[in-house]
Amino acid sequence: MAQEYLLLDIILWFSIYLIVALSLNIEYGYAGIPNFGRALAVLIGAIAVGGVVNRILILLLGIEGRGIIETSGTLKSTVNAMISQNPLLGLGILVLCLLIAALMGAVTGALFILPSAKLRQDYLAITLLAISEVLFLVSNYNTSIIGGYYGVSIPDVLAFVPGERRFLAFALLGVGIALLVYLFVERLLTSPYGRLLKAMRENEDVVKAFGKNILVLRIKTVALGSAIAAIAGAFYSLYSVNVIASTFFRVDWTFFPFLMLLLGGMGNNRGVVLGVFSFVIVKVLLIVYKFEIKSTLHLPFEATWLEYILFGVLMLLILYYKPDGLIKEKPVTLTPPIKHALKQKAKETSGR
Amino acid sequence: MAVLEGAVVYSNLLVLLSIGLTITYITTGVPNFAQGSMAIFGSFVSLSLWLLFNIHPYYSLPISFILGGGLGITIYTLVLKPMIRKEAMVVTLMIATLAVDLILLGVLGAYSDTLAELTGKGTKKFIFTPMDFKFAGLDAILVVSSAVILLILFALFLLLYKTKFGIALRASMENPALAEIMGVNVEYTRLFSWFLSGSLAAVAGSLLPFRQEIVPATGAIIIVSIFAASIVGGLGSIYGALIGGYIIGMSESLVTFYLSKPLGPSILLYSKVVSLIVLIIALIVSPKGIAGLDIWRKMTWRRSTSS
Numbered sequence: 001m002a003q004e005y006l007l008l009d010i011i012l013w014f015s016i017y018l019i020v021a022l023s024l025n026i027e028y029g030y031a032g033i034p035n036f037g038r039a040l041a042v043l044i045g046a047i048a049v050g051g052v053v054n055r056i057l058i059l060l061l062g063i064e065g066r067g068i069i070e071t072s073g074t075l076k077s078t079v080n081a082m083i084s085q086n087p088l089l090g091l092g093i094l095v096l097c098l099l100i101a102a103l104m105g106a107v108t109g110a111l112f113i114l115p116s117a118k119l120r121q122d123y124l125a126i127t128l129l130a131i132s133e134v135l136f137l138v139s140n141y142n143t144s145i146i147g148g149y150y151g152v153s154i155p156d157v158l159a160f161v162p163g164e165r166r167f168l169a170f171a172l173l174g175v176g177i178a179l180l181v182y183l184f185v186e187r188l189l190t191s192p193y194g195r196l197l198k199a200m201r202e203n204e205d206v207v208k209a210f211g212k213n214i215l216v217l218r219i220k221t222v223a224l225g226s227a228i229a230a231i232a233g234a235f236y237s238l239y240s241v242n243v244i245a246s247t248f249f250r251v252d253w254t255f256f257p258f259l260m261l262l263l264g265g266m267g268n269n270r271g272v273v274l275g276v277f278s279f280v281i282v283k284v285l286l287i288v289y290k291f292e293i294k295s296t297l298h299l300p301f302e303a304t305w306l307e308y309i310l311f312g313v314l315m316l317l318i319l320y321y322k323p324d325g326l327i328k329e330k331p332v333t334l335t336p337p338i339k340h341a342l343k344q345k346a347k348e349t350s351g352r
Numbered sequence: 353m354a355v356l357e358g359a360v361v362y363s364n365l366l367v368l369l370s371i372g373l374t375i376t377y378i379t380t381g382v383p384n385f386a387q388g389s390m391a392i393f394g395s396f397v398s399l400s401l402w403l404l405f406n407i408h409p410y411y412s413l414p415i416s417f418i419l420g421g422g423l424g425i426t427i428y429t430l431v432l433k434p435m436i437r438k439e440a441m442v443v444t445l446m447i448a449t450l451a452v453d454l455i456l457l458g459v460l461g462a463y464s465d466t467l468a469e470l471t472g473k474g475t476k477k478f479i480f481t482p483m484d485f486k487f488a489g490l491d492a493i494l495v496v497s498s499a500v501i502l503l504i505l506f507a508l509f510l511l512l513y514k515t516k517f518g519i520a521l522r523a524s525m526e527n528p529a530l531a532e533i534m535g536v537n538v539e540y541t542r543l544f545s546w547f548l549s550g551s552l553a554a555v556a557g558s559l560l561p562f563r564q565e566i567v568p569a570t571g572a573i574i575i576v577s578i579f580a581a582s583i584v585g586g587l588g589s590i591y592g593a594l595i596g597g598y599i600i601g602m603s604e605s606l607v608t609f610y611l612s613k614p615l616g617p618s619i620l621l622y623s624k625v626v627s628l629i630v631l632i633i634a635l636i637v638s639p640k641g642i643a644g645l646d647i648w649r650k651m652t653w654r655r656s657t658s659s
Contacts, residue, residue, distance in 0.1 A: 034443045034446070036446075036450075115632065115635060118635065118636070118639045119635065119639060121443060122382075122383050122442050122443075122446065123583065123587070123639070125383075125443065125446055126383055126579050126583065127583075127631070127632075127635065129385070129576075129579075130576045130579055130580065130628055130631060131628065133572070133573075133575070133576050133624075134624045134625055134627075134628045137573065138621070138622065138624075138625060141621040142621060251454060251457075255450055255451075258447055258450075262447070299462075300465060300466045301461065301462040301463075301465030301466055301469075302461070302462075302465060304461070305457075305458040305461035305462040306458065306462065307458070308454050308455065308457055308458030308461070309455050309458035309459060309462070310458075311454065312451045312452065312453075312458060313451075315448075315450075315451035315454075316431060316448060316452075319435065319440070319444055319448050319451070320434060320435060320438070323444065
């Protein structure tokens, strides 16, 4: 049982982190936008579930109570009872949550990237980090949005699944969503749009010279990336059946996705899968064996701190020794006419 | 009056941090995301000296200064220098400082737990305010932090404008390639800037517990204010950092205080929102910060031509 639990835990975290890392790969890996505020979009996804969908349900069902924290508790038990009778309702709420999260993520992402109109890469990264950090602090300390550090309860959308199967059902659901996102992102990035993003990353001026508006391209890209990351945030909240603002800390949702991306290799989705997989195995093992590590090594402190040090050092090692990651990005595949033209050119130059 | 005093103290500390951030940005070109945690390192140095050897935090400032400088040099030589040698991109270097920040957070957290076990006192959260005393009718922290600022500015001025090393330093900040041709060792100036940045951060960190409660993760929260101060100042000028630090520190404390009168004390949570708004306004009005405004260039230009 314990091993099964471990496996499901790995699968769940793998799906959640894969979605976030793929979204970051679009923005940083392909488009070269240093989004140091990834955590914001994930938090928005959680707000969509805990703050928006919760309130919609409270209004629809006419549940009364003091403040969102208490009312959401009543809501949870009422809706859970309804879902266990009517599975379709649960699935409906699930789809509604993911849609609203994606929509809110897209809008936030589009607004969030506007400072990039005027800023250079390093200024931009700082500004994005600052925006994300400030909104994190606000939603953590203001308990009327999503209950802040107390958190709000969320209905269990899979309440119709018997208790012992619930974990398995969520793991399968997570893998399903992650697979859909993967196929979508893969399809999208092998299209001309993906090549345009890479061109923007390599040389903005060339893209401008071809008549593309850089800012519009950036807005589209970050809106898309944020929508995807928000889906991950919403799914994570639905799985844990509560939203606690303090779990959306910068380390977990900005730094770790960057680590997975750089570990696997930027700019290619297979690399991202490998990076997320290796990271999640280490992370889940560290969480599960936290107390064993603490007692066998006789640590006088929490194993979480050790985790931070370990992942920080890992990041530095990757940056220094393997900046391309485990799987290197492949050059853009050329279409036959361009290949032909290049060959002709090569012949001409060698003939001379 | 107490609010104004608190605002001045906070601004003083913010100035120390943003000068440190700016000076390493000028010499190495990396915005250092670990600046906040470097300050919290200083807080823990003072806390340990107080708990273990009963040294008052004011007396431990020199030790903080030296140890913080050591930390700065360690970060530069172990992490950034090898990467700069490999011609890493700016974003890569920024991610590296984020990693350093995480490592520092882990080390400080582990140290805080260990210290609690050693001394048998709770050190997860701490504050020095009860140890403060009155000096000439004012809180000692106001006097000490202002004195530290004046001393450091004076020393920096002497160093930069009155010594040969200072000339070399300024030259390598303005144009590293040219300075190198003229025989200046740019490496020394980088080492020096990281020493100074680390030591100023640690000193600010030693004084910060007199104003707010410290936990190992405090660095991650104050980094927003530090960056806001440096960017408002222009991220490329020490004077800019000085002015930016006061603008952000004052507005963060005073705006939230005056808003809390009509709107209630819950508004006090939004102090960081104020710095974010000031930061965004500054970026829209003048993307190069206060030091990049045209008036200054005109003024300095006029001065240099008239003399």
